[in-house]
Amino acid sequence: MQAIQDILVHGHDHIRTSLDRMNRSGRTVLLLVDTEGRLLRTVTDGDLRRLLLAGTGLDEMLEVLPPHQSWTVTEDTDADHVLELMNRHRIDQVPVVDDEGRPVHVHLRREIDRPILLSTPHLSEHERDFVEQAFATNWIAPLGPNVDAFERELAEKVGVGHAAALCSGTAAIHLGLKLLDVCPGDTVFCSSLTFVATANPIRYLGAEPVFIDSEPGTWNMSPAALERALSAANALGRLPKAVVPVGLYGQSPDMEAIVDICDRYGIPILEDAAESLGATCGRRAAGTFGRLGVYSFNGNKIITTSGGGMLVGDDPDLIEKARFLATQAREPAPHYQHVETGFNYRMSNILAGVGRGQLMVLDDRVAQRRAVFDRYVLGLGHLEGITWMPEAPGHHATRWLTTATIDPERTGITAGELVERLAESRIEARPVWKPMHRQPLFEDCEYWSHEPDRSVADELFQGGICLPSGSNLAPEAQRRVIDRIVDLVEESSPRSRLTVPESRAG
Ligand SMILES: Cc1ncc(COP(=O)(O)O)c(C=O)c1O
Incomplete structure (x- = not known):
């Protein structure tokens, strides 16, 4: 400014x-x-x-x-x-x-007058150099030096042995599940509160998802629900082929507890960290706890390649196999030899160049998203009935999206109404993900709630809202969001008409 x-x-x-x-x-x-x-x-x-x-x-x-x-x-x-x-x-x-x-x-x-969007790409000054290098050397292919370097650099950044750069996070989940030998007729336990991209690949492989609820402390997979679901599956002799916990909105699940439970039953984990790159749980990077982990570089993510994903893990053979399957499973023969069904899932060398530039500013992006969150808390903290997504003890969330639940009894407005009213002011807010066990697509699937008579994912869906959170969200634009929310809540609820603190965001 x-x-x-x-x-x-x-x-x-x-x-x-x-x-x-x-x-x-x-x-x-x-x-x-x-x-x-x-x-x-x-x-x-x-x-x-x-x-x-x-x-x-x-x-x-x-x-x-x-x-x-x-x-x-x-x-x-x-x-x-x-x-x-x-x-x-x-x-x-x-x-x-x-x-x-x-x-x-x-x-x-x-x-x-500009619309304020939920989360937009935020480029640095580095991406162009890597992309220009790709043009200058004519590496315009789904392989090349940027792809190799991006894999190496990301693996080093999160502290994992190996990484395979792919065309999307969804492709990474698909290949990851395939590498964990998920086959038709198997089950895979998966977070219910997530984007559909987590669960779709289970069906691509002819397997069935079993959905696991969230817990209030992280909004992510409930270890208590997982334990009950695994114990019941074990009793029936139908243990799942894999467990897929998701790190939503920039926060890791309680991975230590989840790893502990899965280890007891000998079930491998594929960690969907599409939304939580840059977060840590007990000092370890989100996405590195399972046998395999997945990141997404979709346009709305904390760093982006416009579209892309990464499959990571410590087992070099698994990651090498992922690269092989992602390249049409082409056997190492001079002629085109194929034994297995493969996919065209590799990331292009140009996009990997964008990814390398973005990775250089990942820590800045985390700090900027957290600053956005802090400004919301400062500007809206005086309103009753708004509860922020907690940051669990020992976790460091990226606050990829600032999310909160809205209690309509105290604010006088529901989360859904707030989303609609903000849209009238050209402010894009979103409800929290609709849980998978509520989706018509998965209506026949089993679901395990956090407590026998308490479904946390349903509570979060009912009351949850995601606010504009881009790392490039200007303080004046955020001030506009905050002012609008204050007005809407104050209009709706005479009870929340408390003294507005002197310093708001901005
Ligand atoms: C939780 C979650 N899993 C998976 C994906 C899929 O990633 P992509 O869009 O890169 O396929 C996304 C985001 O798009 C996501 O939010």
Whole structure:
């Protein structure tokens, strides 16, 4: 954000220097202030042009400008009202003044009117170099030096032996389950509260998912439900081929407990860390606890290759087999020899270049997403009835998405209504994932709840909301989200009309 001082001018400033100031600041409006720093009027490029056309010289002072009433707002005017003012008066810039009438900020239409999205790609200055290298060396293929390096660098970053770069996280789950020998007629235990991409590959292989509930402490797979489900399956002699715990919204499940349970039954784990790259659980990276782990680099993820995924694990043979299957299972023969059914699942060398650049800023992205979360807590913490996704003891979440549950009894508004009302202000919020055991696609599947009569995934789906959380979400845009939520909750619930803290996000 630009410093307000860059666009302040005084009556004794010349038109020439003012035009120069506009040029340098890239702004089309300056703020004319008096000797006390109070706003007298806005000065647009149009105002200066008109003066020059009327014969005023470039070396005359701004005091020749006629008085003019400029529309201003105060610091607590919310974005919707500012936009309304802009529309009513057909202006694109509105100064914000303090109690003394001194300008502190200028709202720009292009910042205020822009839709605020849930999570958008955030590139650094590094990606282009790797991509240009790929072009320069003509490595435009689903293999090449960027692919090899991205695999090596990611494996090193998360502390795992090996990694195979693939075209999506879904492909990685599919291959991972295949490598764990999931076959038609098998069962796979899988988190219920997740995106459908976790469960679909189970069906690709002709197996059936059994869904496991979440626990309140991490919102992820409930060790208690898993234990009961495995014990029951064991008694029936129908243990699953694999367990797939998912790390949602940037937080790892309680992997230590889950590993412990699965080890007792001898069941391998495929950890779906599509949403939790960069998170840790007890100092170990999310995605590295199971026999295999999966990351996604879809456009909305914490780092992205526009589309892509990675299968990781410590067993070199498994990862090498993944690369083989992902390349049409082509046997090492000079002619095209095939023994097994393969897939076209490799990542391209160009996208791997994007991934290498993104990986260099992963730690920054985690810090930025956590800062977004902190600003929400600061700006909304005074409202009753909003409960943030907890960060379990010993965990370090990335806060990939800031998520919370909304208690309609206390806020006067449901999570669903809040999502709809925010959309009216061009703010994209989303409900928490609809659990898989509630999906028509999986209506016949078994489901194990956290407690016999308590389904945490259902509670989270009922009350959960994901807020715009991009690492590139500007503080002013986030302020717009916070202000809108405060207004909506205050409108809905007289009881939550508490004192607004002095410092909000921004
Ligand atoms: C939990 C989860 N699993 C798997 C995937 C699939 O990843 P991809 O989109 O890269 O196929 C996603 C995201 O898209 C996800 O959120």
